[in-house]
Amino acid sequence: MTTITKAACIGGGVIGGAWAARFVLAGIDTRIYDPHPEAERIIGEVLANAERAYAMLTMAPLPARGKLIFCKSLKEAVEEADWIQESVPERLELKRGVLTEIDRHARADALIGSSTSGLLPSDLQRDMVHPDRFFVAHPYNPVYLLPLVELVGGQKTTAETIARAQAAAAQIGMKGVVIHKEIEAFVGDRLLEALWREALWLIHDDICDTETLDDVIRYSFGLRWAQMGLFETYRIAGGEAGMRHFLAQFGPCLAWPWTKLTDVVDLDEALVEKIGAQSDVQAKGRSIRELERIRDENLVGIFQALKGGNSGEGWGAGKLLADFEKRLWSQAKPKPAPDLAAPLRLVEAKVSAAWVDYNGHMTEHRYLQLFGDTADALLRLIGVDMAYVEAGHSYYTVESHLRHLGEARLGQSLYTTVQLLKTDEKRLHLFSTINDAQSGTVLATAEQMMLHVDSAAGKAAPAPAEVLARLAPIAQAHAGLTLPQGVGRHVGQAR
Template identity: 45%
Template structure:
């Protein structure tokens, strides 16, 4: 499939769109991009340039080149010959439906349309399309050019052929595709992250922990283990020789304790300031660009470790 599907169109070049562009270029794809915002092409090329050292460290595929990126002036021109069209416009249902209609009409009959939405069901996205069988949700994670997971979700009208083609294309871009057979808002990974985020906000809001303490608890505790195994296998090991069986017998009753808040706290001005001030204090005058650079170096090394030690 890598040799068959080498032309990608990226519609919308914000953080996620530019992440996709970098990943596809690093894996030998031709990329055509469209974004009507002023200065979009320059911002994209700057982003790709900054990220290139990270993708080089991960390993460039044959044919990888920053020169395989082309910016065009219309959506129609961007998508007309593409094997995959990756849509990345803001998370507003009517806007996405409108853009996806234009993509559908202007793209090849056998093209795959992937929406980067982080929570909208694909059945909703395909409601107004002439060819709804062409679309899947293809939800990535930031930075897309480093993190390999992509959640693939088909809607009620998505064909199995489209799901399979999408899987192969993303896999050829060195991603770890995961097909989700049942639609649900937020899919899998974001629902898990949102649960942790809600609890983190409660801890800060109730004066139990600072933002730095919450981050420390994850960085030096759960996060180190989750990077290798995830929550289920982590708890399996916590059960000793009998694994998960003993773990559930021993700690299962604690699930009924009222530890979690479940609903998010009200995002008051006071809570916003606590979170913002905590993050800015911990950043310690380091710019977001500096922090991104450190994050990328770390993630590249971490991915190598994960590949070496699991499964």
Template identity: 50%
Template sequence: MTQTAAIIGGGVIGGGWAARFLLNGWNVRIFDPDPQAARKINDVLTNARRSLPGLLDVALPKEGQISFHDEITQAVEGAVWIQESVPERIDIKRRTLAEIQDTCNPAAVIGSSTSGFKPSELQQDAKRGSQIMVCHPFNPVYLLPLVEVVTTEENDAQITESAKDLLTGIGMHPLHLKKEIDAHVADRFLEAVWREALWLVKDGIATTEEIDNAIRYGFGLRWAQMGLFETYRVAGGEAGMKHFMAQFGPALKWPWTKLMDVPELTDELIDLIAGQSDAQSGHFSIRELERIRDSNLVAMMRALKSQDAGAGALLAAQEQSLRANSELGQVAADIVDPSLPILTLRRCVPLDWTDYNGHMNEAKYLQAFGDATDRFMALVGCDAAYIATGGSYFTAETHIRHIDEVHAGVLIEVRTRVLGGGGKKMHIWHEMYDGDRLLATGEHFLLHVNLKTRRPCDASTAIDAALRRFVEAQAHLPLPTGAGRSIGAPR
């Protein structure tokens, strides 16, 4: 049976909640008096549909049904989960919660998206404070999994556990805080960083861009997958957290920040933190933590590179420079002897290209050969500028032979021959090597296509001439071993 969530307040956060529930198979009812609410939420849904399903390698449930309602009572009737995301004013929130409780199921979860108010403030004078709790998410709600679930002694334990289970079921991480405090936990960290950043800007120490760069090119990447204490545990080396605290603890009394109200670093506090760190990460050696950290950093930074954002933009720029100043930056006219195979790829196998067997997975062989094809296309003139004019090559057939395995960190090279081409056709042959060791071959047949009609057509005169130069120069070479094979053909 499909469950129903009611979203009260359809702004950025409410819309994110709606998308999270809807794309995880829930029916969603929306109440928001804004006449533009439907449009705004549909805009959020468009982005969520583009991104959220791609996080997983298995399909999400069938999308639920969404509806918009003129009254809160209509939206909350029969809902298992009710998420309040109205403006951050305690009087508005209390009035909204009272209207919700006039109609809703007494066993339903009522979560508030408040970033600052404590649950006791929301429960004050409520009909059933036991079902009201803070469920504070982070934007974009449909992608970021953290939800701070903050409760009081008044909360019903069964409803609280149900809330945590439901959140887990839609791919979120409920961080249950059993002791309330203004702004909960995560926003207090953000507030501390924000206050210090304001001082740095005000005092002329750094600009807003320099501060953002300090975060996104440095510790922000570590925090994304290690958090704060595990980062410092690794910084302590083999001696662990206690050594780090002994080394850097005195800095708490130095004027490094404007926030000088810090706890005294007593032996008891050091032992408490070190003990918690041991429980959290003590089952890993420092080297193991470093390898986990490095694997995660590579994956995140490569993802950023694919989007040309943050630290990834630096990698993309470095790649461009390295490519431009190497054999991979040549154009066809630079090739002195076109009869020789052409270097089209030279790179190390990254950590995230390996599979459960510890070697490069088959999809990445195709990716490497695809990158080599792209490089050869650019070499003969089918580059980004040409493609922007409306012509390109589409791969029609591919045959890959996996000859030997290759592991992360290995430097691989792909050298390319042209078996035929001209007009609308291109027939190329790739060989992948680790030094002299042949790893794989890839045979690809491509057709030049008009991108407007999506139908084959002749390439430009310049591309055709560049391609035929290689075809004619390499025509005397013997056919490569394996060329023209189909699966199961004699070896």
């Protein structure tokens, strides 16, 4: 598998800056070259938004943040990189010149990708001395969150290069889809162009305004597309008879004169102003950075929802996130041994927009999620990790009692602790707390009983000796701790 340890980004605009954030937050040292006088400010703001989004996205331990180094020349940026990503403006001669210079200074084994949204890779690699290691790597904005990258080779690109690029994309949490033949605009932008052309006509003809059109997408088929795409969605629409029935029933509609897909709207000054004015109203005064943060929060919420779908196996982008987290957990360096003389402080979290209800308070099931994350952290501490679970054994929660003592609010930093009350060869009796990170105030408690289970047999079974050996010093140390207030309470009990 290709392992990327150093990356380079040439161009630091909306796409290039987000590529840099994606690399840096995957623990990859990244050099960037962009002659724009405010490049460091702009890219710094993009990276700050990316870090904010990742804090909401996952509890998995991210690798140590890679170094972001601004270079004074293209040569300095690319000469040591494993993956070089070009993201300069979409002009063929400009890109071709930049890519030829990259090719001249890059290591012989470096991958060279272009973020072009439509230019043919064969045209871009024309003047390169080593065109075999060049490919299009077309991402979607925001690159640091949206995981798709279209991988398109040119006439001189080797299959090995595409395979290496696909493996490298997986390393940074992306889904590298290989486009089999080069074609202008590839796949995604061709679909978007068709929708965009029709949308412009609908605004031009005053059928609706920009906000209505966006509502039609985001409240209906946009939600379906987010997790199943187009063809699988339509397969379901065909009912039990499936895709063939759908095509037979709705295929003839394509000949009806509904759309204007081959009739290009004239984007004259009047239409541009109409769209611009409607878009201004729709934004309600929010800045671009505010809209980016709202977008990121919404995407994180969708990813998290999809991660838990399909009976816990994940679905679509959620499964990709779950697989990426699994790799992060497996690569994480062990934390220093916790102080056993006190309840173990195991989880840090911040209340994100995806966690709150209409009052701005953390919603009820997120408390349970944090207590579950705390129990999982304890289990990892005693060797019950992903590999252990895959081998056929785990601890299952069989009883819980939660108390809500305070309110966690949007943006609040939290930490959790867990105290081991009692244990035997099959059971763990835990008491956990959620605390405000600044004051230490206890906001919620959970008393839980967990049972060690043989998953294949579907019944309780003694934990192995090595797990019990890791439990023993914690149980011994915690046996001397004062019982927390709230142990043994039941629902409705007077305070």
